[in-house]
Amino acid sequence: MLLLSAPPTTKYFSVKCTHNVQYLISPRPEETSHLSPVPLTDNSVLLISMKEASDHENDNKLSVRYYDTDKNVLDKAVLHFTAVEICLDVDADRDGVVEKNNPDKDSWKWGPRGHGAILLVNCDSESVNRKRPDSERDHVILSSDVKDMSPMMLRTKGPAKLPEGYKLILHICQSDAEKIRVFLAASGSHYPQVLSSAALSCEIPYMGDEEIKLFVEGIAFPDKNFDGVIRIHLSLLEPICEGIPETPIFTDTVMFRVAPWIMTPNTLRPLEVFVCSTKDNYKFLKDMKRLVERSGSKLNICYESMNRGDRWIQDELEFGYIDSPHHSFPVVLDSPRDRELNDFPYHVLLGPDFGYVTRVPHRKDVSSLDSFGNLEVSPPVTVNGKDYPLGRIIIGVAFPTASKGRNMTQVVQDFLWAQTVQEPVALYSDWLEVGHVDEFMSFVPAKDRKGFRLLLASPDAGYKLFKKLQNDGYGEAKLFEDIPDETPISVNEILADKQFEAENNYVQSCIDWNRDVLKKELGLEDEDIIDLPILFKLVDDNDQYRALAYYPDMVNMIVLGKHLGIPKPFGPKVNGTCALEQEMVSLMGGLGLSCTFIDDFASYHKKHGEVHCGSNVRRAPFEFKWWNIEM
Secondary structure, three states: OHHHHOOOOOOEEEEEEOOOEEEEEEOOOOOOOOOOOEEOOOOOEEEEEEOOOOOOOOOEEEEEEEEOOOOOEEEEEEEEEOOOEEEEEOOOOOOOOOOOOOOOOOOOEOOOOOEOEEEOEOOOOOOOOOOOOHHHOOOOOOHHHHHHOEEEEEEEEOOOOOOOOOEEEEEOOHHHHOOEEEEEOOOOOOOOEEEEOOEOEEEOOOOOOEEEEEEEEEOOOOEOOEOOEEEEEEEEEEOOOOOOOOEEEEEEEEEEEEOOOEEOOOOOOEEEEEEEOOOOOHHHHHHHHHHHHHHOOEEEEEOHHHHOOOOOHHHHEEEEEEEOOOOEEEEEEEOOOOOOOOOHHHHHHOEOOEEEEEOOOOHHHOOHHHOHHHEEEOOOEEEOOEEEOOOOEEEEEOOOOOOOOOOOOHHHHHHHHHOOOOOOEEEEOOOEOOOOHHHOEEEEEOOOOOOEEEEEEEHHHHHHHHHHHHHOOOOOOEEOOOOOOOOOEEHHHHHHOHHHHHHHHHHHHHHHHHHHHHHHHHOOOHHHEEEEEOOEEEEEEOOEEEEEEOOOOOOOOEEEOOEEEEEOOOOOEEOOEEHHHHHHHHHHHOOOOEEEEEOOOOOOHHHOOOOOOOEEEEEOOOOOOHHHOOO
16 A cells, blocks of 8 residues: 555655554654654555444544655545454353354364364254254244254444445355354344355345344264364455455354264163063063163153064164253164164154254165164273273174175264264174174173273183083083973083084184273273173074074173163072072172063064163263363
8 A cells, every 4th residue: 555555756654543543564663753754665564453343434544644855745645444343253162152252263172171162963853743853954943943053143343334335244165054054043033044055155234233143053963074063254345346246355264063973871870761562572571660660760662553563672773962062962873774663763752852863874785783782882981091081982893804794884884983072993793693792792880990891791601600510510400491482401411512612612702802802992901891601602694603692691781870681591590599690690799780680581582682682771961071072
């Protein structure tokens, strides 16, 4: 400006301004008086700013006088200013309140001293009659829906209107527009949509000294090609001349991170237990009801009108939640198994403040490993100095060197990895006929050490127990004595079967491989692991031999606080007491846990599942906030 407006013979200049205008001359002049003429050079720069917003248009000005060699006035240039304060604000300090112009609002930092706004995926359903996730709607159907969204504030201060031709534009990029929508809080309960994949920008009316409230809605969880971070921009556009587009002279940016879906481990407080009612599981339901009552939880029964004969409710869904400083709610992850229980997560669980998410693979990619008995999560752990305060997700896959094998479908794995805060651990589970990690492992709470124990199925522990029974003179004690249509077998017969022993040696080697992975990835020592006496048998599965539990698989239990619901093993009796039950009571009693043995032999075990497979638990969320993780 100095050189462009100066007469050709100019050698000096001086500056004068109104009280609300500030300026800085560079290079800094030597003269002590701010009104003294200073040399004008090719490097002279005049930096201008305003102390506060204007009351009226053009209510402030700055003038520049130009002088010749003798400091005679050659000319004068006058600039008129209208200062407008424009600010796009979010809850960047994560306290549930939208603060004003936080300097960190356009970035994200993990940890308790971090910053960055948080966005929930609006995946619950405010509508009861025409149910579907609100994220699939392009409008707000009830005013209560905005509590699932993140508030954003546009604050302006200045004259009653902008100078002619100037505009305020809210805008997002195309890739972010596929992940969010933005609504404007208008009069009453009206919330017009202003940004979406169909509208990347919108003019926002400037209203002087006003606050305009907006709501940002997440419509996509983090996934393979989406890190969860989105940005929203507010730009002030300046007109140039007719026929030429306006240009941005100021842009303010805010950043959000989409809240991840979080799983809950066995060590968290149980809230609700879900089981299915079928024609043949009356006794199972009766035992489960007593157990749930003792735990203080709520029992929900899915009747045959909904389950259509599908009893494996653990396999159909996984409970989790999403959380932000302003709101949180449970979210069910629906598995891609799509059997008779397929409608239950959507039609029964989805509702106000109860969200739903699923991942849809190509049907040819789906196997038994996509059922969610093959999806677990550890309690919080520390591994080589790195904290996992929300635990680590555990999935089962094929052995790494296997050329053929079943795997959890890639779209589900991608989703789990993208949540970031519960970094998954892959175990080898394809050696099992059903192929689920819950067939050989579980977690129970403990008051010492790391706050939990890892339970592992162990054929070695089973043989050790049976050999002790034989040495103590109980070799003729029989398994399965009290089960109709089941042939009892003695301890001696089991120990004499070398083929059976070889099969269990193979199973033990598979479990030992996983044991080493779990010790390494969860930072465990042998003292953190309890081996349960469980034997397996191999069955021919399309010319591949895979394992099934020989008697009810006690590790496949339901954990409700200090109350454990364990499959009744029907083991050999010593003085009228099942030796397998007695061993479990001894192992769990040392942790202050009580054992309830549930008869699931005919209704679940014979159908290749157990108590855990036939139940599901919604638990309280972590008190720890995911955004406080140190990454």
